[in-house]
Amino acid sequence: MSISNYSRRIVSKDSLGMTLSLPMTRREILRVGFFSTAGLLFAGKSLLRAAEPSATAVAAAPAPGPAPAPMKGKAKSVIQVFLWGGMSHNDTWDPKPDAGYDYMGDFRKAIPTNVDGIQIGELFPNLAKQADKYSLIRSLTHRNNGHETAAYLIQTAHAPGERLAYPSIGAVFALFKGADYKGLIPPYVVLTQPQGRFSEEGFLGPLYKPFATGGDPNAARFEVEGVVAKGITYERQKARSALRDDLDTMGMVMNGSNQLAVSADARKQAYELILGQARGVFDLSQEKDDLRNKYGRNTFGQSCLAARRMVEAGVPYIVINSPGWDTHSNHFATMRRQGPQLDQGVAMLLQDLHDHGLLDSTIVWCSGEFGRTPKVDWQPPWNGGRNHHGEVFTALVAGGGFKGGHVVGASDARAEEVKDRPVYPVDLLGSIYTLAGIDSTAKLAHPMGAEARVLPTAEEGAKSAGLLKEIM
Numbered sequence: 001m002s003i004s005n006y007s008r009r010i011v012s013k014d015s016l017g018m019t020l021s022l023p024m025t026r027r028e029i030l031r032v033g034f035f036s037t038a039g040l041l042f043a044g045k046s047l048l049r050a051a052e053p054s055a056t057a058v059a060a061a062p063a064p065g066p067a068p069a070p071m072k073g074k075a076k077s078v079i080q081v082f083l084w085g086g087m088s089h090n091d092t093w094d095p096k097p098d099a100g101y102d103y104m105g106d107f108r109k110a111i112p113t114n115v116d117g118i119q120i121g122e123l124f125p126n127l128a129k130q131a132d133k134y135s136l137i138r139s140l141t142h143r144n145n146g147h148e149t150a151a152y153l154i155q156t157a158h159a160p161g162e163r164l165a166y167p168s169i170g171a172v173f174a175l176f177k178g179a180d181y182k183g184l185i186p187p188y189v190v191l192t193q194p195q196g197r198f199s200e201e202g203f204l205g206p207l208y209k210p211f212a213t214g215g216d217p218n219a220a221r222f223e224v225e226g227v228v229a230k231g232i233t234y235e236r237q238k239a240r241s242a243l244r245d246d247l248d249t250m251g252m253v254m255n256g257s258n259q260l261a262v263s264a265d266a267r268k269q270a271y272e273l274i275l276g277q278a279r280g281v282f283d284l285s286q287e288k289d290d291l292r293n294k295y296g297r298n299t300f301g302q303s304c305l306a307a308r309r310m311v312e313a314g315v316p317y318i319v320i321n322s323p324g325w326d327t328h329s330n331h332f333a334t335m336r337r338q339g340p341q342l343d344q345g346v347a348m349l350l351q352d353l354h355d356h357g358l359l360d361s362t363i364v365w366c367s368g369e370f371g372r373t374p375k376v377d378w379q380p381p382w383n384g385g386r387n388h389h390g391e392v393f394t395a396l397v398a399g400g401g402f403k404g405g406h407v408v409g410a411s412d413a414r415a416e417e418v419k420d421r422p423v424y425p426v427d428l429l430g431s432i433y434t435l436a437g438i439d440s441t442a443k444l445a446h447p448m449g450a451e452a453r454v455l456p457t458a459e460e461g462a463k464s465a466g467l468l469k470e471i472m
Helices: 003-009 027-032 035-041 147-156 169-180 233-246 251-253 259-277 289-295 299-312 331-355 424-435
Strands: 011-013 020-023 075-084 111-113 119-121 134-140 188-190 317-322 361-365 392-399 404-406 417-422
Touching: 003 075, 027 119, 075 169, 075 299, 075 331, 134 417, 134 424, 147 169, 147 424, 169 188, 169 424, 188 299, 289 299, 289 331, 299 317, 299 331, 331 361, 392 424
Parallel strands: 075 317, 075 361, 134 404, 188 317
Antiparallel strands: 011 020, 111 119, 134 392, 361 392
């Protein structure tokens, strides 16, 4: 969702047709971007409140109370690398070199890492050197093979098919962490395109929808939607701002108006987002070429670098959405192209966060919505493809309180089923919430007044084998 679209979503309807009232605070206005002086003047009192935003689910009716205060947690930010389409686990971080050609295809080697006893796929030599910084969960499971439903499970831990969609983990972070976050960049950012409607705000309402940057961080100029105007230089933008101030005759005539004072302050800070230090977060040219090259001069690698810069700016939740992993056909050719980019980008992200003293306070987790079938489909039209596989798959977790150099759980000899220590979405997300100081049992304000919590309970049918205490 672009900043420019926030203003059009003040009133919305949920999936059942209920009108949702969405009061906005001053900081939320600033995240919208530009509002004219006259527009702010007549927008209504709710748009001009000077109070700081409360961490509430604004879509609720009647108005909810504040969200529970966050618990003490080590993680201040999260970077989620979402491999949209589902990445093959046995070609990447759970190799089975003895399974044979029909299961391993072109990638029949496992390479050692810098941690004794841990091996990963041959396409990941850079991550092999960083294994002391991350742990691998090789027994993640939910047994769902639909893209959207599996993505919903891995993003919310709630079962698909309920009356209303629950908020994604990023939206939950925006809710609980937004009150303490002082930046102008929205608290939930996606680089560069959202990965689908089940990664969004659910019933919390549009204010918790992710801000999708658009643009390409690998371009000569990262044109972030609503922040960096396409085809207009920064100097021209500054000149427009100065001209606007000169022509603001209404402000001159009505000098002393409290509403105009709030309007002017909001506009000033909105320009700071577009022209000032906040805009600079997205200016990757400020980084040395050598560092940018180490991340990889491609969209994914530069997205990883942009994510590190957003962590420095204090953004609570950042998603790097990496599409193209739905490899039903020509799987091995796709892996030869995308695997090295993933390897280079994530490995450098971990190293760079560590070098900046940020890894201890930043969770990095990487997975798709499911894995891919271990047995290769050689028949036409697939010609060496892998299909959807939610029975078992792998996630990488690092930083923010997660220990490095460990493996949690195991798949069987062909990576087809969980062999040891299943890990369910509730367990993974619950561990992330715990490390970030978010109470996963906290109630969420529901637009229909129903009881709703951050994570589902066993009474609601949620499967759980417990938090990842082995690596926390």
